[in-house]
Amino acid sequence: MSQKRGFLNHIRPHGVSEKAMSFGYTFCLGGVSFLAFIVLGLTGILLMFHYLPGAKSGYASVTTLASVIPFGGLIRNLHFWAGQVMVVSVSLHMVRVVRTKSYRPPKEWNWLVGMSLLVLTLVLDFTGYLLRGSQESGAAAAVAVHILTLLPGIGRPLAQMFLGEVSAANSSTLMVYVWHCVALPFLALWLQMFHFWKIRKDGGVRPL
Amino acid sequence: MAGIRTLRDEDGCSKIGVPGRKKVLVRGVSMKTGSSGSERINLSWAEREMLAGLVFLTALVLVSALFPAAVGTGPQAPLLRHAAAPWIFGPIQVLLLYVPPLVGAWLIPGVFLIFLFLFPWLSRGRGARPAFYFFVFFAGAVLVLLAMYVWLG
Numbered sequence: 001m002s003q004k005r006g007f008l009n010h011i012r013p014h015g016v017s018e019k020a021m022s023f024g025y026t027f028c029l030g031g032v033s034f035l036a037f038i039v040l041g042l043t044g045i046l047l048m049f050h051y052l053p054g055a056k057s058g059y060a061s062v063t064t065l066a067s068v069i070p071f072g073g074l075i076r077n078l079h080f081w082a083g084q085v086m087v088v089s090v091s092l093h094m095v096r097v098v099r100t101k102s103y104r105p106p107k108e109w110n111w112l113v114g115m116s117l118l119v120l121t122l123v124l125d126f127t128g129y130l131l132r133g134s135q136e137s138g139a140a141a142a143v144a145v146h147i148l149t150l151l152p153g154i155g156r157p158l159a160q161m162f163l164g165e166v167s168a169a170n171s172s173t174l175m176v177y178v179w180h181c182v183a184l185p186f187l188a189l190w191l192q193m194f195h196f197w198k199i200r201k202d203g204g205v206r207p208l
Numbered sequence: 209m210a211g212i213r214t215l216r217d218e219d220g221c222s223k224i225g226v227p228g229r230k231k232v233l234v235r236g237v238s239m240k241t242g243s244s245g246s247e248r249i250n251l252s253w254a255e256r257e258m259l260a261g262l263v264f265l266t267a268l269v270l271v272s273a274l275f276p277a278a279v280g281t282g283p284q285a286p287l288l289r290h291a292a293a294p295w296i297f298g299p300i301q302v303l304l305l306y307v308p309p310l311v312g313a314w315l316i317p318g319v320f321l322i323f324l325f326l327f328p329w330l331s332r333g334r335g336a337r338p339a340f341y342f343f344v345f346f347a348g349a350v351l352v353l354l355a356m357y358v359w360l361g
């Protein structure tokens with residue numbers, strides 16, 4: 001294989017500095033976050049074949065997935081654990097960036113992209129929890145609506161816009177479903193591609 | 209160390225780095241070094257990343273096979289009296305035990321978030337040290353609140 005051609009070499013540099021590749025510099029945390037995101041995307045699509053949002057159908061389809069569908073339980077567990085790992089790895093990745101002072105110019109703009117990804121990751125985790133449709137999810141939905149409506153004036157419209165008709169009795173609404181399965185993942189994917197492009201633009205992962 | 213080659217920067221990133229300076233690079237393609245008999249294979253970055261990825265995926269599959277995710281309490285079951293937030297929002301739930309909702313759910317998390325977004329700018333020049341201490345303080349507070357959340361159930 002030619003060293004300059006080939007798909008991998010096209011999207012990534014021909015050579016990467018030894019420091020950037022050393023485990024103790026990045027602890028693979030950005031890479032782990034991205035890999036967890038890919039696992040989430042793939043298992044998420046598989047879950048969508050069976051999941052049906054709705055007051056009763058949400059929870060019912062989750063229990064069917066967990067106990068009846070062949071490998072449904074494993075796929076769901078993978079989706080769940082990859083989600084938990086991603087929250088932890090993204091947070092620790094941020095701590096790593098602070099430790100190595102990699103937020104300094106010209107990397108401060110990529111820090112903003114990263115922060116947006118952190119917020120998105122948290123919101124994705126939360127909306128996923130709502131889709132479970134359990135009573136606990138209902139309680140979480142009710143608390144979220146309550147917290148949003150605390151904001152004078154804009155609170156109620158915000159809650160309407162982002163959570164729709166969720167309530168303690170039904171957290172698995174079509175709106176939460178579309179946010180969780182389509183809108184937020186696509187936004188996160190796009191931001192991650194931008195994050196990676198910006199890393200190279202900023203001179204690659206290397207001590208400043 | 210295996211895998212180290214001294215090359216000129218060929219990755220097209222040198223515009224911002226130090227142009228033309230020699231760097232220690234890990235190649236994109238693995239190669240053999242040393243004379244026959246004592247040959248070593250230097251893993252490329254792509255191979256190293258794939259190995260790390262395989263280790264991660266194996267661990268994830270193991271955990272998923274051993275520890276099923278909870279399904280929670282069904283809507284048909286008797287009504288719950290007490291419900292905990294998902295653990296990632298545990299710190300906010302603990303805060304709400306002690307401070308009014310607007311402060312615990314908006315003010316404190318909001319200040320923390322704005323601080324984080326602005327961190328690179330706040331930590332310029334003389335602000336570097338205080339900003340860093342604030343970061344450590346906030347991160348520590350989140351950990352303490354998480355521990356309290358686990359402790360209180």
Ligand code: HEM
Binds near residue numbers: 026093100112
């Ligand atoms: C979905 C979430 C994220 C993914 C998938 C991701 C992925 C990555 C990857 C693969 C790298 C290369 C180096 C490494 O692995 O550490 C990186 C670097 C970087 N990330 Fe992230 N990241 C995410 C979130 C964040 C967050 C939350 C921040 C900070 C608030 C951030 C800021 C940065 C910065 C500044 C760099 C450049 C570091 C350097 O040059 O040393 N990222 N990211």
